[in-house]
Amino acid sequence: MVRLDIPGAVASITLDRPDRRNALTPEMLDAIPALVDRAARDARAIVLRGEGRVFCAGFDLSLCRDDPAGETMRSLLRGLSTAVRSLRGCRVPVVAAAHGAAIAGGCALLGGADFVITNDHARLGYPVLLLGVSPAVSAPFLRATVGDAACRERLLDSALISGREAERIGLAHHSTTDPEAVLPTAMELAESLTLKSAAALAATKAWLNEIDGTGGSYWPGMALGASLGLAGGEEERSMLPAAWTGGGKS
Amino acid sequence: MSEPLTNLTIDRAVARLTLNRPDARNALSIALLESLLARVDEIETAATPPTVLVLTGAGPAFCAGMDLRAVLGDPAAGSTLLGLLADLTLRMRGLPAALVAAVNGAAIGGGCGLACVCDFVLTHDDAKLGFPEVDLGVCPAVVAPWVVRRLGAGRARQVLLGGGVMTGREAAQIGLATMSVPTFADLEPTVAELAARLSKAGPLALRETKRLLNALDGSDDADIVRRGAGISASVLATPDAQSRLRERFAPRA
Numbered sequence: 001m002v003r004l005d006i007p008g009a010v011a012s013i014t015l016d017r018p019d020r021r022n023a024l025t026p027e028m029l030d031a032i033p034a035l036v037d038r039a040a041r042d043a044r045a046i047v048l049r050g051e052g053r054v055f056c057a058g059f060d061l062s063l064c065r066d067d068p069a070g071e072t073m074r075s076l077l078r079g080l081s082t083a084v085r086s087l088r089g090c091r092v093p094v095v096a097a098a099h100g101a102a103i104a105g106g107c108a109l110l111g112g113a114d115f116v117i118t119n120d121h122a123r124l125g126y127p128v129l130l131l132g133v134s135p136a137v138s139a140p141f142l143r144a145t146v147g148d149a150a151c152r153e154r155l156l157d158s159a160l161i162s163g164r165e166a167e168r169i170g171l172a173h174h175s176t177t178d179p180e181a182v183l184p185t186a187m188e189l190a191e192s193l194t195l196k197s198a199a200a201l202a203a204t205k206a207w208l209n210e211i212d213g214t215g216g217s218y219w220p221g222m223a224l225g226a227s228l229g230l231a232g233g234e235e236e237r238s239m240l241p242a243a244w245t246g247g248g249k250s
Numbered sequence: 251m252s253e254p255l256t257n258l259t260i261d262r263a264v265a266r267l268t269l270n271r272p273d274a275r276n277a278l279s280i281a282l283l284e285s286l287l288a289r290v291d292e293i294e295t296a297a298t299p300p301t302v303l304v305l306t307g308a309g310p311a312f313c314a315g316m317d318l319r320a321v322l323g324d325p326a327a328g329s330t331l332l333g334l335l336a337d338l339t340l341r342m343r344g345l346p347a348a349l350v351a352a353v354n355g356a357a358i359g360g361g362c363g364l365a366c367v368c369d370f371v372l373t374h375d376d377a378k379l380g381f382p383e384v385d386l387g388v389c390p391a392v393v394a395p396w397v398v399r400r401l402g403a404g405r406a407r408q409v410l411l412g413g414g415v416m417t418g419r420e421a422a423q424i425g426l427a428t429m430s431v432p433t434f435a436d437l438e439p440t441v442a443e444l445a446a447r448l449s450k451a452g453p454l455a456l457r458e459t460k461r462l463l464n465a466l467d468g469s470d471d472a473d474i475v476r477r478g479a480g481i482s483a484s485v486l487a488t489p490d491a492q493s494r495l496r497e498r499f500a501p502r503a
Binding site: 200207 | 384387388390391398402403404406407408410413474481485488490494
């Protein structure tokens with residue numbers, strides 16, 4: 001359900017579960033780091049994309065239904081953290097093509113990207129406090145990208161924002177009017193990055209990761225711990241069913 | 251007697267420091283950086299230290315970046331050059347004055363880094379600014395801390411990994427420039443107006459405010475800038491960087 005294609009200098013990692021809006025399972029998330037390793041070895045840039053109408057609707061919370069102990073939620077959170085860190089830590093630049101929607105865990109995946117392309121009417125955000133789930137796992141990456149004020153607003157307010165607004169706050173680097181233009185725009189950017197010095201890009205990316213704290217394990221580890229601490233707890237158990245009884249927003 | 255590499259004028263509270271190597275588009279050579287550092291000494295020890303420092307370039311360019319041509323094939327000189335840039339940016343940032351970059355033309359690589367050290371960056375729509383280091387096989391680590399502070403880490407990543415250059419207008423849109431005026435002719439009056447306004451600040455109040463701002467955003471951390479210089483120097487010394495630069499500097503047919 002996650003696919004790697006390396007047709008040339010640009011590798012594509014594709015979330016490939018379009019009938020479920022690419023909702024993330026632990027298996028999908030756990031597959032990402034090995035694909036990133038291969039892509040970083042055999043290609044000079046990575047495009048992270050979703051098959052179908054949207055980039056990613058978040059965790060597949062239907063899997064948490066018969067798991068009162070919260071083991072599945074913990075697997076999802078750990079998998080997400082490791083996937084984001086692998087994208088952030090790899091030596092080649094990562095461009096995310098986030099068309100249509102990047103919600104909750106889907107928006108969190110963007111934290112691993114160096115560049116994010118979206119479209120004006122896409123919906124992005126972290127509406128998980130409503131479900132008793134903490135988006136803390138995303139905080140170090142989002143804060144590095146958009147700064148403290150916008151990070152607080154986006155993690156604490158469950159409202160989704162448009163792609164255009166995401167561009168304004170710096171969560172996306174570019175927003176296209178046509179959703180169909182997101183992937184070609186991302187590919188074009190990735191192709192342009194392959195013409196640059198791979199060694200200089202790798203050194204610059206590693207240094208930026210060190211400066212903004214996203215390359216180490218301290219803050220990402222703390223953040224994951226904060227989210228994990230709630231999994232299987234009383235509040236989450238009482239609020240999470242809204243995910244499959246109410247509109248299924250995850 | 252040849253022209254000095256920099257000019258410094260101090261008119262009451264406003265100092266004006268000009269990179270004066272127009273034939274090389276004010277590219278930062280070891281000698282030019284040493285001259286700039288000596289000018290910072292002069293500013294610090296002035297009988298009445300200025301509260302505004304305007305940094306600009308003579309001729310059509312602000313600063314074309316590091317003079318890498320001069321250190322090609324000489325890693326020790328490259329390391330010296332980058333170390334001097336690190337020192338200059340730290341010394342400038344620590345001055346108890348409001349720093350204004352009057353970006354009169356191209357501000358490229360290390361030249362754009364110098365602008366990012368300033369509190370205000372004024373430019374015009376036709377100027378070109380940016381960090382094409384990764385296009386040349388070199389690494390902007392030495393100026394990255396200043397770019398991250400000025401733009402935030404997300405935009406800094408876009409600009410430093412994306413390479414290339416942008417117009418003054420685009421620089422203003424992403425916050426690299428405080429503002430971009432329509433043409434070069436509009437720049438000087440705008441700079442003069444800002445400098446006049448800034449120069450009214452109480453010197454002590456300004457000094458304390460800058461001290462706090464520098465502490466808050468980590469500008470006092472000399473180590474990270476020096477380590478950045480070390481990373482830039484080691485990437486510059488690689489065969490990949492040296493061959494890309496040789497190709498770049500080869501005489502064009």
